[in-house]
Amino acid sequence: MKKYVIAGLLVWLPLAITVWVLLWLLGLMDGVFLSLLSVGQVVLPAGADASLERLRHVPGLSVVVMVSMLLATGVFVTNIFGQWWVRQWDRLINRIPLVKSIYSSVKQVSDTLFSSSGNAFREAVLVQYPHQGSWTIGFVTGKPASEVAAHLDGEHIGLYVPTTPNPTSGFFLIMPRSAVRPLHMSVDEALKYIISMGVVAPPPPAPPAAPVAARN
Structure with missing residues (x-):
């Protein structure tokens, strides 16, 4: 009985976790979409309330709207006019006390992590931690700041x-x-290895191809 229960659990657990994550993302999108509808009911004329209320009950509409907004925003900010508006928005936010500290920190981290030209989280390495002789996997995030690097040798x-x-x-x-x-x-293989506590090992690296002359 125990063997069969564990076998069934191994089949259903990944599916259950995947469904749970997707439902969480759907709930997040629904929350943002409902907030936008609430703002629309306040801003738009009174006659639009009935139409906006009907949109609340359309299944899947929040996903379509949010993905469309992300796509439209991406298209807008990748041209010169859109980049100018982004710079003006950044200047405006950076003039607000407290908000500028949070916004600038999050923006710097997100730009570093998701930029196609950045090197953060693009290399997995083996490092001794938390003490000598104990190894774990880490991800390179970049080089130390200039002030920190000035106190380090090499x-x-x-x-x-x-x-x-x-x-x-x-x-x-x-x-x-x-x-x-x-x-x-x-990085994806290393993350799977870490999350599974070493159970899901990545495939071994492919051996280097033999030179043409050696094959002949």
Whole structure:
């Protein structure tokens, strides 16, 4: 009985977690969409209330609207006119006390993580942590700030060492580049390895192709 229960659990657990995550995202989009409708009911004329109220009960409309808004925003900010508006918006936000500190910090982190030209979280390495002889996987986040680097000898890098099984929490370390060992696995493979507590191992790296002359 125990064997069959565990076998059934292994089949249904990944599906249940996937459905739970999708429902959470759907609930988040529904919340934002309903907030936009509430704002519309306040701003638009009184005659539009009935139409907006009917939109609340259309299934899946929040997903379509939110994805369309993201797509339209992306198209808008990738041209010169849109980039000018983004700069004006940033200047306006940065003049508001307290808000500018939160906004600028989040913007810098998001620009670093999601920029196609950035190097953050694009390299998985092996590092000794929390003590010598104990190894774990970390992700390179960049180089130390100039003031920090001035107090260090040699080349150093910033590392994010996630916790298991929740990789959204972890530790930030600054270590010599020579103290870490690069890994061939991708960031996605390393995250799966960490979340599964080492159970789901990435496939071994493919052997290098033999030279043409050697094959002949």
